[in-house]
Amino acid sequence: xxxxxxxxxxxxxxxxxxxxxxxxxxxxxxxxxxxxxxxxxxxxxxxxxxxxxxxxxxxxxxxxxxxxxxxxxxxxxxxxxxxxxxxxxxxxxxxxxxxxxxxxxxxxxxxxxxxxxxxxxxxxxxxxxxxxxxxxxxxxxxxxxxxxxxxxxxxxxxxxxxxxxxxxx
Amino acid sequence: xxxxxxxxxxxxxxxxxxxxxxxxxxxxxxxxxxxxxxxxxxxxxxxxxxxxxxxxxxxxxxxxxxxxxxxxxxxxxxxxxxxxxxxxxxxxxxxxxxxxxxxxxxxxxxxxxxxxxxxxxxxxxxxxxxxxxxxxxxxxxxxxxxxxxxxxxxxxxxxxxxxxxxxxxxxxxxxxxxxxxxxxxxxxxxxxxxxxxxxxxxxxxxxxxxxxxxxxxxxxxxxxxxxxxxxxxxxxxxxxxxxxxxxxxxxxxxxxxxxxxxxxxxxxxxxxxxxxxxxxxxxxx
Numbered sequence: 001x002x003x004x005x006x007x008x009x010x011x012x013x014x015x016x017x018x019x020x021x022x023x024x025x026x027x028x029x030x031x032x033x034x035x036x037x038x039x040x041x042x043x044x045x046x047x048x049x050x051x052x053x054x055x056x057x058x059x060x061x062x063x064x065x066x067x068x069x070x071x072x073x074x075x076x077x078x079x080x081x082x083x084x085x086x087x088x089x090x091x092x093x094x095x096x097x098x099x100x101x102x103x104x105x106x107x108x109x110x111x112x113x114x115x116x117x118x119x120x121x122x123x124x125x126x127x128x129x130x131x132x133x134x135x136x137x138x139x140x141x142x143x144x145x146x147x148x149x150x151x152x153x154x155x156x157x158x159x160x161x162x163x164x165x166x167x168x169x
Numbered sequence: 170x171x172x173x174x175x176x177x178x179x180x181x182x183x184x185x186x187x188x189x190x191x192x193x194x195x196x197x198x199x200x201x202x203x204x205x206x207x208x209x210x211x212x213x214x215x216x217x218x219x220x221x222x223x224x225x226x227x228x229x230x231x232x233x234x235x236x237x238x239x240x241x242x243x244x245x246x247x248x249x250x251x252x253x254x255x256x257x258x259x260x261x262x263x264x265x266x267x268x269x270x271x272x273x274x275x276x277x278x279x280x281x282x283x284x285x286x287x288x289x290x291x292x293x294x295x296x297x298x299x300x301x302x303x304x305x306x307x308x309x310x311x312x313x314x315x316x317x318x319x320x321x322x323x324x325x326x327x328x329x330x331x332x333x334x335x336x337x338x339x340x341x342x343x344x345x346x347x348x349x350x351x352x353x354x355x356x357x358x359x360x361x362x363x364x365x366x367x368x369x370x371x372x373x374x375x376x377x378x379x380x381x382x383x384x385x386x387x388x389x390x391x392x393x394x395x396x397x398x399x400x401x402x403x404x405x406x407x408x409x410x411x412x413x414x415x416x417x418x419x420x421x422x423x424x425x426x427x428x429x430x431x432x433x434x435x436x437x438x439x440x441x442x443x444x445x446x447x448x449x450x451x452x453x454x
Contacts, residue, residue, distance in 0.1 A: 009177055026177030026220070029207075048170035049208040050276065062248070062278040068207045069279065072177050073200075073224060120274065137358040138273030 016084040031055040031066035042082040053139030056112040063119035082111035103152035105143035117153045172210035176219040191334035193219045204280035205288040239342040243283025247271045260345025267294045267351040273359045283337035289329040292362040292385035300391040301367045301383040310335040323390035350450035366443035370451045387425040396422035416445035
């Protein structure tokens with residue numbers, strides 16, 4: 001092994017609108033940097049090979065698996081985690097919809113589903129129920145089943161559309 | 170489940186990227202979206218000593234029409250192609266529609282056309298499309314650029330004609346394929362296909378005057394099936410009977426792998442059903 005392999009890299013990361021500097025090995029995934037270096041433990045890790053979706057975060061607004069991305073690849077991009085959704089103790093509309101529809105039980109998969117839905121709805125505010133089902137096929141939940149998760153996302157999308165109509169009326 | 174150590178390098182341009190990989194030696198790899206390479210590293214199935222990150226090479230991210238041809242830049246993501254407007258993929262709808270078979274949305278937002286071709290999975294949608302539509306894979310290396318016909322690109326199990334320091338720049342689909350379709354079967358949505366079938370039909374006056382059939386999941390590489398294509402070249406009426414016969418001919422012609430998981434007979438049954446289905450979808454397009 002030559003020196004470059006053992007060298008740490010100094011990264012400047014934009015996470016939830018704040019700049020953070022971290023000195024890490026290049027092999028450090030974005031998921032691990034978020035959890036261990038930035039102590040943003042809302043992002044969960046389970047399979048670490050891109051199957052379960054628990055670690056889903058937004059990078060430049062698009063949902064990605066943070067276990068399949070090195071933190072070094074996120075430099076210069078905007079990262080958003082589940083911590084960005086609420087304000088203090090106040091839940092976001094999407095989080096409230098999950099609560100109201102009982103879209104979580106143990107809660108382990110919830111941050112991933114929330115960030116998946118947040119990114120998906122931003123790009124597809126008019127998504128049909130079938131499209132929402134297709135989108136959430138990306139993530140695994142082992143407690144509630146998916147119906148209530150789809151219900152929550154669909155309801156949140158409908159309320160956002162209604163609010164948009166009220167605003168523009 | 171953590172990747173092994175490696176040296177990280179960020180390329181500024183294509184020439185710099187290929188020169189650096191050449192200099193670092195055979196244990197250096199290009200890193201594009203990482204959606205195949207990083208899981209393999211997390212499993213320690215791949216242990217590159219160096220990664221050269223090419224993500225900043227914005228000039229490799231494009232979807233462009235040039236007369237009859239469709240050019241797809243190597244760093245164009247599956248999701249960008251999936252979201253392409255009608256006018257930019259007219260005649261190549263098969264390429265756009267095939268993207269929804271690739272993993273899930275968060276995979277498609279990161280994974281790239283060039284990365285998938287270089288990975289060379291025999292069931293990968295980009296590999297099947299490239300072989301089906303006689304695409305040209307344009308590459309760059311310190312020795313200059315070259316054009317690899319897709320039909321010659323895939324040598325064996327995850328093995329391509331690419332040299333270690335050779336970077337895919339773009340894939341060029343040479344002519345529209347208005348009657349083409351790709352379909353698959355997997356046990357769960359988003360899983361790797363057990364069998365994938367892609368078909369491109371030449372249709373004139375309600376008859377099929379020619380066609381290409383490519384299969385994934387039955388051989389170490391994407392497989393053209395001449396025995397099935399012969400049936401499509403006889404000028405027969407484009408109907409369910411012809412398509413069912415084409416599916417049967419394909420199933421008889423292949424020798425899929427047996428062993429644990431889905432066996433050879435099962436894969437042959439899938440070939441029969443999926444080729445016929447792809448033909449129907451291709452005609453309906």
